[in-house]
Amino acid sequence: MGGHLNINHLMFLGHGALWTIGLSMIALIGGGIVGFVIALARISPLKSVRIASAVYVQLIQGTPLLVILFLGYFGLAAIGLKVSPLAAAGASLTLYVAAYLGEIWRGCIQSVPKPQWEAAEGLALSRTQRMMKVILPQAIRIATPPTVGFMVQIIKNTSLASVVGFVELMRSGQIVNNSLFEPFAIYAIIAVVYFAMCYPLSLFSQKLERRMGRGRSNLAPA
Amino acid sequence: MQQNLSSSDPIVSLRDVQKSFGPLRVLDGVSFAVERGEVLALIGRSGSGKSTALRCIDRFEKVDGGEIVVCGHRVDRPDVDLRALRQDVGIVFQSYNLFPHLTIEQNITLAPCAVKGMATSRARDLARKVLAQVGLEEKLHAYPEQLSGGQQQRAAIARSLAMQPKVMLFDEVTSALDPELTAEVLKVIEQLAADGMTMVMVTHEMGFAKGIADRIVFMHRGKVHETGPASILTSPTTPELTQFVGTGNLKS
Numbered sequence: 214m215g216g217h218l219n220i221n222h223l224m225f226l227g228h229g230a231l232w233t234i235g236l237s238m239i240a241l242i243g244g245g246i247v248g249f250v251i252a253l254a255r256i257s258p259l260k261s262v263r264i265a266s267a268v269y270v271q272l273i274q275g276t277p278l279l280v281i282l283f284l285g286y287f288g289l290a291a292i293g294l295k296v297s298p299l300a301a302a303g304a305s306l307t308l309y310v311a312a313y314l315g316e317i318w319r320g321c322i323q324s325v326p327k328p329q330w331e332a333a334e335g336l337a338l339s340r341t342q343r344m345m346k347v348i349l350p351q352a353i354r355i356a357t358p359p360t361v362g363f364m365v366q367i368i369k370n371t372s373l374a375s376v377v378g379f380v381e382l383m384r385s386g387q388i389v390n391n392s393l394f395e396p397f398a399i400y401a402i403i404a405v406v407y408f409a410m411c412y413p414l415s416l417f418s419q420k421l422e423r424r425m426g427r428g429r430s431n432l433a434p435a
Numbered sequence: 436m437q438q439n440l441s442s443s444d445p446i447v448s449l450r451d452v453q454k455s456f457g458p459l460r461v462l463d464g465v466s467f468a469v470e471r472g473e474v475l476a477l478i479g480r481s482g483s484g485k486s487t488a489l490r491c492i493d494r495f496e497k498v499d500g501g502e503i504v505v506c507g508h509r510v511d512r513p514d515v516d517l518r519a520l521r522q523d524v525g526i527v528f529q530s531y532n533l534f535p536h537l538t539i540e541q542n543i544t545l546a547p548c549a550v551k552g553m554a555t556s557r558a559r560d561l562a563r564k565v566l567a568q569v570g571l572e573e574k575l576h577a578y579p580e581q582l583s584g585g586q587q588q589r590a591a592i593a594r595s596l597a598m599q600p601k602v603m604l605f606d607e608v609t610s611a612l613d614p615e616l617t618a619e620v621l622k623v624i625e626q627l628a629a630d631g632m633t634m635v636m637v638t639h640e641m642g643f644a645k646g647i648a649d650r651i652v653f654m655h656r657g658k659v660h661e662t663g664p665a666s667i668l669t670s671p672t673t674p675e676l677t678q679f680v681g682t683g684n685l686k687s
Contacts, residue, residue: 328530328532329532331495331528332533332591333534334521335495335524335528335595337518337519337521337522337598338545338546342549342550347545351536354536
């Protein structure tokens, strides 16, 4: 016990940081795919689909991520499904991210001006063609800055996966601290690493937003 | 619902059309017909129902009652084939509504390729042809935001023409433009009329309506209040139309 922070500890933390990135990627890709479906479901012409997706979004947004993680890990175990910490954390984060991205993207799709829909309709394009060729390309431009901004939230929120025993950056810090008892130094290192992952994304998001602002002003009628 | 269409049938016919937005009755028994090759101008005050009547023709509004037949399509029925209807009907809006992420050429070729399955090379030739018709050949590869309002509106007309519609609807297409740009758009519409295109236009340009329209429909409080040849603008019979054209609307 005791001892000093050495290269092995740092390697262990680095390994945890890689898993933080890995879990973030899983959450972003899984959540992105499910979230895209949610966004489309929220504006479906079918009322039942709209209601079902709205209920999903409300349920997830009204539940702490910590609780969702516990439900994913212990809940599934309680009904006899043994899941690994990675699977539980990945699935829980996917459900969580999908609700938020779905809602962000729904807003972006709906912020494409209604006359754009009408012009596409007037040209006899089918609903799918209107969506794919006219609305989504414009919605993606609007959606990029808030989506990149939300990725920062995802990275930070993966730290909660430590509670189900998944060894990402936060959990690896706890483990190192258990042997060194230097909580301030270790958590300071961890904070710096999180910051180093998130800050570039924040900057990128701000830059995108500024660029969007310029693009918008160009779109004003001449 | 496509019915057999004989050449003598009107292209567009509205019979006793009713439409309310909530408690507000916007169309109260509107009837008129547009023959092949005819230019009909819908005029009236803001809120008289003229734009709603136009939008009902392309089923951007569903009617509450009455009958609308457009190129043989029963537009008032719920089972109308909307995509078939909209291949026969072209519509141009006040706010142009070009797709900002596409070049003018892509704006024009999108629907012929996606809806009619036209080959890209043929669609490109078509784009050049319709752009020449509106005098914008040199803007083929420009984006909408690089064009003036008048140019955007002409490009929107070209986009609509590329679908080779049987009838064109114009919804206050010059209301957002200054007089000079208005003139260049009206010139394009005049040329279309001369080429025999069937057109229904909602317009506030009384001088233009007088010059181009075969028939005027003056709407007032959701009803067709007075209708007749363009000469009714200079010798109206109802006090409402007299007042409407007398308030400085008629530019000579």
